[in-house]
Amino acid sequence: xxxxxxxxxxxxxxxxxxxxxxxxxxxxxxxxxxxxxxxxxxxxxxxxxxxxxxxxxxxxxxxxxxxxxxxxxxxxxxxxxxxxxxxxxxxxxxxxxxxxxxxxxxxxxxxxxxxxxxxxxxxxxxxxxxxxxxxxxxxxxxxxxxxxxxxxxxxxxxxxxxxxxxxxxxxxxxx
Amino acid sequence: xxxxxxxxxxxxxxxxxxxxxxxxxxxxxxxxxxxxxxxxxxxxxxxxxxxxxxxxxxxxxxxxxxxxxxxxxxxxxxxxxxxxxxxxxxxxxxxxxxxxxxxxxxxxxxxxxxxxxxxxxxxxxxxxxxxxxxxxxxxxxxxxxxxxxxxxxxxxxxxxxxxxxxxxxxxxxxxxxxxxxxxxxxxxxxxxxxxxxxxxxx
Numbered sequence: 001x002x003x004x005x006x007x008x009x010x011x012x013x014x015x016x017x018x019x020x021x022x023x024x025x026x027x028x029x030x031x032x033x034x035x036x037x038x039x040x041x042x043x044x045x046x047x048x049x050x051x052x053x054x055x056x057x058x059x060x061x062x063x064x065x066x067x068x069x070x071x072x073x074x075x076x077x078x079x080x081x082x083x084x085x086x087x088x089x090x091x092x093x094x095x096x097x098x099x100x101x102x103x104x105x106x107x108x109x110x111x112x113x114x115x116x117x118x119x120x121x122x123x124x125x126x127x128x129x130x131x132x133x134x135x136x137x138x139x140x141x142x143x144x145x146x147x148x149x150x151x152x153x154x155x156x157x158x159x160x161x162x163x164x165x166x167x168x169x170x171x172x173x174x175x
Numbered sequence: 176x177x178x179x180x181x182x183x184x185x186x187x188x189x190x191x192x193x194x195x196x197x198x199x200x201x202x203x204x205x206x207x208x209x210x211x212x213x214x215x216x217x218x219x220x221x222x223x224x225x226x227x228x229x230x231x232x233x234x235x236x237x238x239x240x241x242x243x244x245x246x247x248x249x250x251x252x253x254x255x256x257x258x259x260x261x262x263x264x265x266x267x268x269x270x271x272x273x274x275x276x277x278x279x280x281x282x283x284x285x286x287x288x289x290x291x292x293x294x295x296x297x298x299x300x301x302x303x304x305x306x307x308x309x310x311x312x313x314x315x316x317x318x319x320x321x322x323x324x325x326x327x328x329x330x331x332x333x334x335x336x337x338x339x340x341x342x343x344x345x346x347x348x349x350x351x352x353x354x355x356x357x358x359x360x361x362x363x364x365x366x367x368x369x370x371x372x373x374x375x376x377x
Binding site: 041 | 189192195197215226235281283288293297299311317321322329333334343344
């Protein structure tokens, strides 16, 4: 397992090296093309900046008002009965909106309950198996200029739920 | 849909904050997060430019085309409405590969471009095409295989075995992606049946 992790540390440098070497072999003007591409990247970031401000602000309002905690507590009461510890609920909800906020909550859980407790394991696996669905869907929809996302959200929620359920079961098996 | 979601987030947050006496916190939270968004954008400017720069090289050298051809059967099965030679196929392939490798920063620009070129196929409609829905659902089903960040955090917080979660994480990710693929398949087929053959949107 440690080999896998060691290898994954080399993915970024390996991909960079491979792209540049492959480019030079194919006689591409690597530096010129890099600059052209980088310019496009900047444009992309600038074009999604307003979306980011709007979304992060809305998430900020929901979190600061205490609404997310209230919902988490409410859901936690039910999930506690089926063996899902309530402290992970806020994380599972926030994870769908913001990955930086989710990282903060994950670290809090690690600090309070330990990384190898049931809570720590659920937090670790579920964070890896889920994505910031609302965030990604919003940003991508703006890029495609669509307002009606049809079955996107229901699909994303179902797959997230599948990820969470399997994370909890796998974490329980590890204990 | 997003207009309602966003609107209700602000309204619920504002009203709930007022009831619980968190009005000041709500105001601070909104401003703080707006600031964070721009800080994030500044970081993104650097990292994303780096990846779009490298991707441009990979594009010109034909590397992306080679990868696209290699996994074309899989992509064609998942997104049957997109003509094989269409540009969006290339961007979607780049996005999926970057996601699997855990290069989130490289995946985003490719994903955005994929959506832009899918919009062309959708003749600029406001309604998402089946392909857009499927691409988004699969995209957010978490494709990353090795959760490098989580492993780093685990060892930072003194885990006795930071990598113990790698296998379960891969399994859970695979399950969520499988569910996403099956869901998209069902939606595709039911859409076809309702409209009698070809779907109303590409």
